[in-house]
Amino acid sequence: MTKEGVCRRTVLTAGVASMISMPFVARGAGNAVRIGVPTVLSGPIALLGTSSRNALMLEADRINAGGGLAGRKIELIFQDGKAQPQETARIAREMINSGGCELLIDATPSSGAFAVQEVVRDLGVLCFHTGSETSSLTADPKLRAPTAFRCARQGVHDSIAGGAYLAQFASEHKFNKWATCSPDYAYGHDTTVQFLDFFRHFKPDIEIITQAWPKLGQPDLTEVITKLIQAKPQALFTLLYAGDLSAFINQGNVYALFGAMSVCTPNVDYPVLNAIKNLPDGIQSGTRYFEDFPALPANKAWGEAYRTRFGEYPTNWSWQSAASMMFLEAAAKKAGTADGKALVPVLSGLTIDCPFGVDGRITMRDDHTIIDYAIGWGHTIAKPPFITGVKAADWGQIIELETAWKKQQGYI
Amino acid sequence: MTPLAREGGIALIVLALLLGAPALFSSPAFEDFIIRLSALALFASSLNLLVGASGMISFGHGMFYGFGAYAFALLMQRTALSLLPAFLLTLGLTALAALLVGGVCIRLKTIYFAFVTLAIQMLFYSVIISWESLTGGDQGLRGGIPRRVIAGLDINHQRHLYQVCALLLVVGLFAMRHITASPFGMTLRMIRDNEARAAFLGIPLWRPKLAVFVLAAVFAALGGVLASLFVSGAYPELADWPISGQAIFAVMLGGIESFLGPLAGSAILLALNDIFTRITEYHGLVQGGVILLFALGLRRGVLDFLRRDRARGEAASR
Numbered sequence: 001m002t003k004e005g006v007c008r009r010t011v012l013t014a015g016v017a018s019m020i021s022m023p024f025v026a027r028g029a030g031n032a033v034r035i036g037v038p039t040v041l042s043g044p045i046a047l048l049g050t051s052s053r054n055a056l057m058l059e060a061d062r063i064n065a066g067g068g069l070a071g072r073k074i075e076l077i078f079q080d081g082k083a084q085p086q087e088t089a090r091i092a093r094e095m096i097n098s099g100g101c102e103l104l105i106d107a108t109p110s111s112g113a114f115a116v117q118e119v120v121r122d123l124g125v126l127c128f129h130t131g132s133e134t135s136s137l138t139a140d141p142k143l144r145a146p147t148a149f150r151c152a153r154q155g156v157h158d159s160i161a162g163g164a165y166l167a168q169f170a171s172e173h174k175f176n177k178w179a180t181c182s183p184d185y186a187y188g189h190d191t192t193v194q195f196l197d198f199f200r201h202f203k204p205d206i207e208i209i210t211q212a213w214p215k216l217g218q219p220d221l222t223e224v225i226t227k228l229i230q231a232k233p234q235a236l237f238t239l240l241y242a243g244d245l246s247a248f249i250n251q252g253n254v255y256a257l258f259g260a261m262s263v264c265t266p267n268v269d270y271p272v273l274n275a276i277k278n279l280p281d282g283i284q285s286g287t288r289y290f291e292d293f294p295a296l297p298a299n300k301a302w303g304e305a306y307r308t309r310f311g312e313y314p315t316n317w318s319w320q321s322a323a324s325m326m327f328l329e330a331a332a333k334k335a336g337t338a339d340g341k342a343l344v345p346v347l348s349g350l351t352i353d354c355p356f357g358v359d360g361r362i363t364m365r366d367d368h369t370i371i372d373y374a375i376g377w378g379h380t381i382a383k384p385p386f387i388t389g390v391k392a393a394d395w396g397q398i399i400e401l402e403t404a405w406k407k408q409q410g411y412i
Numbered sequence: 413m414t415p416l417a418r419e420g421g422i423a424l425i426v427l428a429l430l431l432g433a434p435a436l437f438s439s440p441a442f443e444d445f446i447i448r449l450s451a452l453a454l455f456a457s458s459l460n461l462l463v464g465a466s467g468m469i470s471f472g473h474g475m476f477y478g479f480g481a482y483a484f485a486l487l488m489q490r491t492a493l494s495l496l497p498a499f500l501l502t503l504g505l506t507a508l509a510a511l512l513v514g515g516v517c518i519r520l521k522t523i524y525f526a527f528v529t530l531a532i533q534m535l536f537y538s539v540i541i542s543w544e545s546l547t548g549g550d551q552g553l554r555g556g557i558p559r560r561v562i563a564g565l566d567i568n569h570q571r572h573l574y575q576v577c578a579l580l581l582v583v584g585l586f587a588m589r590h591i592t593a594s595p596f597g598m599t600l601r602m603i604r605d606n607e608a609r610a611a612f613l614g615i616p617l618w619r620p621k622l623a624v625f626v627l628a629a630v631f632a633a634l635g636g637v638l639a640s641l642f643v644s645g646a647y648p649e650l651a652d653w654p655i656s657g658q659a660i661f662a663v664m665l666g667g668i669e670s671f672l673g674p675l676a677g678s679a680i681l682l683a684l685n686d687i688f689t690r691i692t693e694y695h696g697l698v699q700g701g702v703i704l705l706f707a708l709g710l711r712r713g714v715l716d717f718l719r720r721d722r723a724r725g726e727a728a729s730r
Binding site for chain 2: 041042078079080082084085086087089090091093094097098110111114115117118119121122134136140142143185186187189
């Protein structure tokens with residue numbers, strides 16, 4: 001009995017000790033450039049994380065086949081931050097401190113990105129944020145980190161482009177009575193206000209007659225849809241996204257919502273389109289990632305390569321992640337090294353050839369955020385390519401109004 | 413040697429080992445682990461002050477963990493206070509909040525107490541989400557925690573943060589140990605075991621219950637402060653109900669009856685999380701399975717199992 005007890009205790013103690021010590025066993029880095037990718041691989045937005053992972057693998061394989069980053073092969077290390085800031089911060093730190101990673105590609109939403117930003121500030125490593133669209137991450141100089149770059153669209157850019165397009169659309173159709181329907185949390189409220197500000201800037205006579213705020217992930221949207229129909233707006237602007245947007249369109253079809261008003265959204269992505277049973281014609285839609293916009297052979301080829309390899313369409317996060325690798329590749333080529341710290345000054349102000357640029361080029365501005373990426377608005381059709389008549393946003397106008405907005409916010 | 417002196421000596425030795433460890437082997441991952449363990453272990457041990465020592469099963473204890481994180485981060489971001497006054501003020505504010513919450517809850521028993529504490533935590537979480545101008549809403553308090561230098565210790569520096577966390581972990585655990593071993597702790601156990609008898613002996617039941625509720629909240633807030641320093645901000649997840657569940661898991665894994673049970677449970681929980689998130693994206697499933705095995709195989713937690721196993725072994729050898 002005693003002997004058996006001692007044995008069980010020893011086994012248990014050894015098991016617990018080995019479990020606790022295992023995380024501290026650092027792995028050898030070799031000559032490869034190890035890139036840590038904190039992302040989201042579980043929960044409701046796992047699709048964005050896996051689509052980022054796919055895009056990064058696609059680009060890493062392409063770069064490695066061409067000789068790597070300044071002669072060094074890329075090795076990607078993915079970990080799930082579970083969309084929790086503290087967990088994302090932990091894995092980001094661990095990747096650098098003990099995982100042998102030299103730089104980070106942070107493919108997490110804003111809450112994770114802000115936590116990673118502080119880790120990056122502490123550790124001073126090169127980092128690309130490829131998921132966060134919250135403008136203040138790089139626009140606010142107090143929040144900007146010297147070695148962190150945003151390789152993702154920015155909320156204020158989309159608001160200006162969307163506001164300009166919707167103002168033109170509203171003028172053409174004489175739509176003055178509008179409704180909004182956005183998720184009931186900070187993103188939904190803040191971005192709706194920002195969109196409406198720029199919308200009013202271009203068309204001051206619009207009237208918002210009702211606003212609906214469904215909860216994130218709300219399964220039954222009947223109450224929201226009937227409220228909108230009863231208010232009888234001429235048009236609706238919605239910031240619902242992903243599963244909430246497809247649920248809204250599917251349930252809206254049942255109540256003939258799309259016959260009662262015109263609907264406008266910047267958030268239509270391929271996975272949303274796939275989840276919609278009967279996509280109504282004529283939804284005014286922004287392009288997140290779209291193979292046919294910009295209409296460049298390189299963009300088409302990249303989308304096809306992605307679909308061929310992974311059997312699914314890329315998302316907005318896919319092109320953003322892929323673009324970060326393209327920036328890394330171009331900076332390493334220019335600097336002749338893959339050393340993250342040496343790449344920081346090279347990246348600032350760097351313009352690269354990129355299939356996702358509106359003219360085939362994207363610039364990393366000196367405030368560490370990208371410009372000249374493809375932003376367009378068109379309208380939906382029921383069959384592929386799903387969105388047609390896409391008009392490109394005017395980047396001159398975007399930058400002019402963004403500068404005014406930054407002054408208003410006290411950022412410059 | 414008195415038990416207090418003996419345990420004080422052990423605490424000093426452990427502290428010396430922890431502070432000396434980086435000189436023997438430099439491992440940033442180990443330091444990170446101890447920082448996170450300090451936060452969770454203080455939080456879980458504070459919950460065990462309620463659950464183990466007092467029989468008050470709180471499902472909403474995470475509120476004070478989140479309160480500590482937010483209060484400290486807000487004080488550091490919005491006031492000119494330096495680290496130590498902000499830290500002490502955070503603990504004071506938490507005590508005040510716990511006094512108010514405890515005043516409502518402690519007269520309730522068993523499941524009613526558990527669910528009212530959970531309800532108040534949910535209310536607190538909703539306030540964080542809704543009061544966007546103060547808390548940053550669902551995006552959390554971003555922008556880092558500034559002015560982190562005190563007495564030559566720059567907490568921006570990981571090694572210094574590690575040293576501060578190790579110190580607070582040992583001091584916090586020692587203080588809680590002292591509380592449970594004191595006459596006050598014995599009174600709590602008497603109330604836990606037989607409330608009617610304690611009342612007949614003339615003990616005003618609400619007073620020690622409220623006192624331990626406030627003390628547990630203060631230690632939980634201490635854990636929250638360390639968590640906010642680690643992520644350099646405060647996020648709603650630090651105050652949401654799963655964080656209470658995490659502390660309950662840690663207590664159940666480590667053992668309710670052993671004082672160091674929550675510490676052991678926290679270490680196991682963090683290690684399981686770190687290992688499985690590294691090796692599989694189905695970490696939730698695997699981790700849940702392993703915890704289930706722990707729960708079924710070691711029903712009273714690892715340390716309680718080892719203690720009882722040893723006691724049985726000694727009895728059999730006599």
